[in-house]
Amino acid sequence: METRPLAGLPGADRTLLARPPLELAIAEIRFAGTKGELPTDAGLRLRDRLQQAGLATSRLEPRQTQRVNFTMAPGVPPSVEVGTSGWLVANTDASTQVTLLPEAAVFQTAHYHRWSVTMRPPIEALLSAVAELVSPALVIRVGLRYVNRLVDEQARTVAAWVGRVAPSFLGPVGHQELGPLITAAQQQVDLAFSETQGAIVRHGPFRDESRSRSVSYLLDIDCFDSTPSRFEVREISERAEVLNRTAARVFQYVLTDEYRRQLQTDGNGEQIEAVHPGEDVTNR
Amino acid sequence: MTMTLERTGWVLGDEEEISSLDDALTSQHTPAREVPDATLREVLATFDATFTEPMGAMRLLWSEKFSIPVSTAGYAGGWASALRLADRVPTALVSCWAWTALRQLVVTVSPGDHSLGNLDVEADSVGDRNPGEVIEWLMSELGAGRRDICSAAGISRSASYNWTKPGGSRPRVSSEGRLWALVQFCQDLSELLDIPPREWLLADKRRYQRFLHGHFDELLESLREVIREPEESSTRTQLFQVGGDRLDSDDEPPALRRGARQVTQARPAMPAGRQRG
Numbered sequence: 001m002e003t004r005p006l007a008g009l010p011g012a013d014r015t016l017l018a019r020p021p022l023e024l025a026i027a028e029i030r031f032a033g034t035k036g037e038l039p040t041d042a043g044l045r046l047r048d049r050l051q052q053a054g055l056a057t058s059r060l061e062p063r064q065t066q067r068v069n070f071t072m073a074p075g076v077p078p079s080v081e082v083g084t085s086g087w088l089v090a091n092t093d094a095s096t097q098v099t100l101l102p103e104a105a106v107f108q109t110a111h112y113h114r115w116s117v118t119m120r121p122p123i124e125a126l127l128s129a130v131a132e133l134v135s136p137a138l139v140i141r142v143g144l145r146y147v148n149r150l151v152d153e154q155a156r157t158v159a160a161w162v163g164r165v166a167p168s169f170l171g172p173v174g175h176q177e178l179g180p181l182i183t184a185a186q187q188q189v190d191l192a193f194s195e196t197q198g199a200i201v202r203h204g205p206f207r208d209e210s211r212s213r214s215v216s217y218l219l220d221i222d223c224f225d226s227t228p229s230r231f232e233v234r235e236i237s238e239r240a241e242v243l244n245r246t247a248a249r250v251f252q253y254v255l256t257d258e259y260r261r262q263l264q265t266d267g268n269g270e271q272i273e274a275v276h277p278g279e280d281v282t283n284r
Numbered sequence: 285m286t287m288t289l290e291r292t293g294w295v296l297g298d299e300e301e302i303s304s305l306d307d308a309l310t311s312q313h314t315p316a317r318e319v320p321d322a323t324l325r326e327v328l329a330t331f332d333a334t335f336t337e338p339m340g341a342m343r344l345l346w347s348e349k350f351s352i353p354v355s356t357a358g359y360a361g362g363w364a365s366a367l368r369l370a371d372r373v374p375t376a377l378v379s380c381w382a383w384t385a386l387r388q389l390v391v392t393v394s395p396g397d398h399s400l401g402n403l404d405v406e407a408d409s410v411g412d413r414n415p416g417e418v419i420e421w422l423m424s425e426l427g428a429g430r431r432d433i434c435s436a437a438g439i440s441r442s443a444s445y446n447w448t449k450p451g452g453s454r455p456r457v458s459s460e461g462r463l464w465a466l467v468q469f470c471q472d473l474s475e476l477l478d479i480p481p482r483e484w485l486l487a488d489k490r491r492y493q494r495f496l497h498g499h500f501d502e503l504l505e506s507l508r509e510v511i512r513e514p515e516e517s518s519t520r521t522q523l524f525q526v527g528g529d530r531l532d533s534d535d536e537p538p539a540l541r542r543g544a545r546q547v548t549q550a551r552p553a554m555p556a557g558r559q560r561g
Contacts, residue, residue: 023324028314094320108317143314149324186334200313202331210323218327222314 003238005246006193006223012248016114017263021219024147025112027123027240030104031130031231033137038102043087046100046129050089053125055098059090063099098126105130112146115244123240127233139236141226144243148251150217151208158182158205161217164259169203183207191250196227199250219254221247415463416448425470426495427482435496437463462498469500476507 004011039045043060050057063086086101095110105126112118130136152160158173159180165173171187173179185204192198200222208216223243229235252260319325422433434441438461473481484507485495494503 023321024316024319026314026316090318094318097317099317106317110320145314145316147316147324147328186331188331188335202335204331206327206330208323209326210321218331220328220331224314 003241003245005249006197006242007246009246009249012245012252013260015264017260018265019263020112021148021150021263022112022146023149024108024110024145025119026106026108026143026145026147027119028104028106028141028143028145029123029127029130029139029236029240030141030143031134031136031139032103034102034134036102036134037084038086038100038133042100042133043089045133046087046098046126047089049125049129049132050098050122053121055096055122055125057089057091057096057098059088059092059094061088061090062086063088063101096122098122100126100130100133102134115241119244120237120241124233124237127236131231131233136231138228139231140228141224142236142239142243143222143224144240144247145220145222146247146251148219148221149208150219150255151211151214152216153212153214155215158185158215160215161205164256165203165217166254166256169254173205193246197223197225199223199246201250201254203254219251221250223247223250414447415460416444418463418467419444419448422466422470425474425481427480427486428495432496433466436498436500437461437466438498439463462500465498465500469504472504473507476504476511 043062047057047060064084084102086099088097088099090097097106097108099106099108107119107122107126109118109122150161150164155161157180162170162174162179167174169187169189171185173182173185182205184206186202187204189201189203190198191201202220202222203218205215205217208214223246225239225243227239255263316328319328419430419433419437422428422437423430426433428436430444431441434444439459443459470481473484477484485492491503
């Protein structure tokens with residue numbers, strides 16, 4: 001299947017970033033019409049499925065939702081009851097996590113390389129486990145989110161991002177007089193690709209305490225497809241891949257060409273053939 | 285922090301529309317789970333807080349359900365917001381779903397038994413209320429007895445009793461005097477003051493005399509003038525002081541101040557010992 005960005009956006013540049021700023025990649029699938037509670041051995045079966053897909057995990061922990069009822073009147077204490085139960089499967093440092101609940105499945109990783117390697121196998125393994133364990137009738141939402149942190153430890157002011165982030169997104173940071181006075185900014189851009197597909201882009205500079213208090217830039221791209229459909233593993237995986245390509249295109253719109261070229265080259269000025277965040281050389 | 289809000293089919297106001305906008309944003313958001321990097325976690329929480337208003341749906345209780353993915357700190361904050369409202373909203377059932385592992389809080393709100401509540405939930409248009417009920421509400425809201433309310437409204441006490449009785453007659457427009465102007469006055473006071481209107485009204489004898497004579501516009505104008513003055517104005521201090529021998533205790537919780545008030549569900553009558561009428 002040919003996967004291209006939504007809304008007729010042009011395909012993304014397929015050159016892999018030598019210095020990828022991606023901190024988190026999150027795929028979430030919400031579904032409905034399940035059997036209800038997960039089987040008691042669901043955690044183990046999920047872990048086995050993921051291991052077969054090449055995902056090494058050591059942590060297996062139960063997860064539980066809690067329902068708290070309280071009456072809004074003086075002197076009436078809240079009551080707590082257990083909601084749904086699920087499982088978290090993760091590696092030791094929690095950089096890769098899989099959560100399964102009767103109503104949603106989530107894959108999250110801090111180590112993204114490329115779609116075909118990092119995302120597709122565990123997502124399909126997770127979906128297969130969902131089909132086996134809870135047999136949902138419907139998928140009601142597919143979400144794919146990439147949290148990027150653009151870093152320059154020499155950046156002491158937000159002005160350092162002028163010329164790197166596209167002026168159309170940078171907004172007042174690029175202002176000649178107010179720009180130098182800005183210490184942080186947050187902007188959210190909502191995009192609608194169709195009635196049920198869209199993206200939420202949050203971005204802005206911030207003081208990065210873990211990078212010598214330099215000014216880093218957050219670029220958080222959350223693409224979603226909430227078209228209800230039958231729960232089919234292959235189809236959901238393809239829809240996620242379309243979101244992936246869309247996110248890649250949006251990512252490239254937000255940054256200037258010059259800065260993207262910098263990210264594409266390693267210390268020796270060499271470009272690496274591949275893509276960010278979603279293009280997959282195997283699909284070229 | 286994000287929030288989703290589901291519609292209930294009730295008639296919506298502007299605030300509900302805003303909350304529904306939150307819903308449109310957040311129900312489409314893909315929440316992050318555990319974020320190992322502390323700085324990144326904090327930044328994401330900052331962005332969440334910027335773009336959503338936690339517990340915003342509590343502004344109106346016509347909403348049934350919303351969810352709030354929160355950080356640990358935000359989680360506590362969300363509860364604090366909820367609990368702060370506890371003495372200001374009518375009896376209502378609120379259900380919170382806390383996805384502790386997923387850092388997600390889902391809150392379900394349903395209108396409770398308003399007749400048991402302490403708040404005048406504005407369910408109906410004031411024009412649809414029985415004037416007898418409105419008088420009792422004014423007595424409670426302004427801390428005044430029936431005789432004074434009738435005096436301020438320019439209506440006879442006997443007529444007011446007749447309107448209050450079960451099966452009592454509906455008043456003719458000509459006999460309602462300044463009743464609806466008084467309701468408006470009370471609402472305006474609630475909008476302008478940070479304290480219950482009755483505390484402001486009862487704090488000054490001359491002020492109260494003007495109230496008894498129905499000089500509502502004068503009183504409001506004097507209050508607005510003070511509000512326009514600087515905070516440190518001695519006049520302001522004087523006008524905003526509370527006290528007086530007719531000031532009620534804190535037995536009744538303060539009324540909830542909100543945007544467009546429409547009024548009114550009748551409140552229980554004031555305790556007999558405080559009524560003058």
